[in-house]
Amino acid sequence: MARPSRYLLELRRRAVRMVAEVRDDYPNETAALQGGRRQTRHRLPRHCGTG
Template sequence: MSRPSRNYPAELRERAVRLVAEVRSDHPTEWAAICSVAGKLGIGTAETLRKWVRQAEVDAGTTPGTGTAESAELRRPRAEVRELKRANEILRAASIFFAAELDRPRRSS
């Protein structure tokens, strides 16, 4: 079973990424620096902090990849397309229902 996700404040994320950059030279590897900072700041896992560091590198343009702003721009239209597809399915089902009602023979009173 997976662990429940935690939402960390943006300030903590930024501070943690800065600290990793600052203490990187004090440790034999980047991973050791990440583990040290994650432990000191109470971040659930070092992997979480590693992802933040990688995303900060992408956002800064030092590493290729999709930036945070770009990701948000892509998510918005995708969510809109999902919603429109859902609305189309509802309308399709309603049109089938009403077409069946029109084809049904009427009873005379």
């Protein structure tokens, strides 16, 4: 049985949408994920995760 995610489903979906929106601004998907991670830290409140 797979371990349940520590992040809410809607939060994961939002993260995917955010990366998809900025993907063309970066040379590759890894860079887009890293750039999105930095932006996400500033946009989302700490209590968004369930962990």
